[in-house]
Amino acid sequence: MQHWNGTDEKGRAVSIIYADWKPDYAMTLGTGVVYSQAEGGRQARLVSTVPMARGLPLYLPGIVGSEHNSCQIRNGRLDLNQ
Numbered sequence: 001m002q003h004w005n006g007t008d009e010k011g012r013a014v015s016i017i018y019a020d021w022k023p024d025y026a027m028t029l030g031t032g033v034v035y036s037q038a039e040g041g042r043q044a045r046l047v048s049t050v051p052m053a054r055g056l057p058l059y060l061p062g063i064v065g066s067e068h069n070s071c072q073i074r075n076g077r078l079d080l081n082q
Helices: none
Strands: 002-007 013-018 034-039 042-048 071-074 077-080
Touching (some): 042 077
Antiparallel strands (some): 002 013, 034 042
16 A cells, blocks of 8 residues: 555645555455545545445446446546447
8 A cells, every 4th residue: 555645637636545465365255445535524536346326336346237337547636438
C-alpha cells in the first residue's frame, strides 16, 4: 500500500492510494473498489466496481450473480468501464 498527495487537472488537492498484492493473497471472492470524491463537504462523484445503495455495496463480487465491472484511468481520472 502506498499513498501520496497530488492535484487533479483543475488544480484541486487529491489523495492517491496504490494497493497491490501478490496473487497468493488475492481475494478469492473478488474485490470491490469504490472511489468517492467530495466537493464543499458533500459527495460529488462515486465510481464503484460493485452496485451501491445509500453508500453500501449491494453485494460483493463472486458472492452473488456473475456481473463484473472494472475501472480504468481515462483523462487522468478513475472511471467505470461501460
